Amino acid sequence: MSAGPSAAEPAERAPLLNRDSGTPLHAQIRDILHRQILDLPLHPGSALPTEEELQRQFGVSRSVVRQALSGLADLGLIRRQRGRGSVVAAAPVLRRQLQRAGGLDEQAAAHGQRLRTHVLRLEAAAPPAAGAEALNTQNTWEIERTRYLEQVPVAFMRTWVPRELFPHLTPALLENASLLALMREHGYHPAGGPRQVQAVTADPGLAQKLNTHPGQPLLLLEGVTRDALGHGLEWFNVWHAPNTVFDVDAQVTSQPASISQEHLRRLRTLTQQLESELAALDQRAR
Structure with missing residues (x-):
């Protein structure tokens, strides 16, 4: 059985961005990563690709990547840790x-x-x-x-x-x-x-x-x-x-x-x- 896909997809397999759609690139990247978190699924604590890897994967600037990650953080889907990158957050119960x-x-x-x-x-x-x-x-x-x-x-x-x-x-x-x-x-x-x-x-x-x-x-x-x-x-x-x-x-009833x-x-x-x-x-x- 082959191993499942990871969040860090190689550049040649990265979903294509539609640069003519009018949707900001950071929003497209946020939505792609969101789908990966939901569909793979990535377990809480799983590491996301680094900013540099995401830059290469999507062919965008670091500022665009950071906007996308901020959007995921705002949704409560990831935690951004200084010096440690971003990890999938545990969903609150x-x-x-x-x-x-x-x-x-x-x-x-x-x-x-x-x-x-x-x-x-x-x-x-x-x-x-x-x-x-x-x-x-x-x-x-x-x-x-x-x-x-x-x-x-x-x-x-x-x-x-x-x-x-x-x-x-x-x-x-x-x-x-x-x-x-x-x-x-x-x-x-x-x-x-x-x-x-x-x-x-x-x-x-x-x-x-x-x-x-x-x-x-x-x-x-x-x-x-x-x-x-x-x-x-x-x-x-x-x-x-x-x-x-x-x-x-649940209780056991003893009513006559x-x-x-x-x-x-x-x-x-x-x-x-x-x-x-x-x-x-x-x-x-x-």
């Missing part, structure tokens, strides 16, 4: 608890990490049929956001929320902000709801948003968040990059067989209603 609704910022903070949110789109649009049923309305905002961990995109979120409940949402309000926190500020207290996780592959649009390549496996989390009274507050799809770990607290699931559901609903009433009383007392 996002950990989230599957049974916990929301609170992704708090979960990241518990691991010493900080999430950043960038709003890509917010406009009035009807949700898919499943979302309209979950929210009991077609009059919704459609919101697209990307979540970043250490400058690396880790999740792309597409969310629908009822416009009559949140008429004043703007991209500026949601930028680097928690949607659930904004809901609480408007007097709606998210309680949770059913979720499901499935493995999917990235289409070209998702690949671009998550800084990966088409066909890359992703984890799709889909569900609805309701308040304590069962009113739908959001219906969402969240595509997670492969560097996401879902933690599940005579207790039906319907009875448990009614008890949970009653508990949620009581919690909502207590929260409202506490708010008025303040």
Whole structure:
């Protein structure tokens, strides 16, 4: 079996740059190296070619090479070390608890990490049929956001929320902000709801948003968040990059067989209603 290709391709095998495309040469080199890191794959700590080798490989000046490497560093894909060259960086791992609704910022903070949110789109649009049923309305905002961990995109979120409940949402309000926190500020207290996780592959649009390549496996989390009274507050799809770990607290149940699931559901609903009433009383007392 022949050895696989390395990042330091010989000059005669180097991908050709298109000098007439209008795309800056440093951006073309950055994208070529990006594909090599994703497709080979190069493991964390693997050395990239030196600046001199890249100059010879692509036939460009050192300043162009340095711009390309800076672009990779900005994406969190490499670490540049003085006197040691550039190495592939380990992707930061996002950990989230599957049974916990929301609170992704708090979960990241518990691991010493900080999430950043960038709003890509917010406009009035009807949700898919499943979302309209979950929210009991077609009059919704459609919101697209990307979540970043250490400058690396880790999740792309597409969310629908009822416009009559949140008429004043703007991209500026949601930028680097928690949607659930904004809901609480408007007097709606998210309680949770059913979720499901499935493995999917990235289409070209998702690949671009998550800084990966088409066909890359992703984890799709889909569900609805309701308040304590069962009113739908959001219906969402969240595509997670492969560097996401879902933690599940699995327990062995010892409940008597005579207790039906319907009875448990009614008890949970009653508990949620009581919690909502207590929260409202506490708010008025303040």
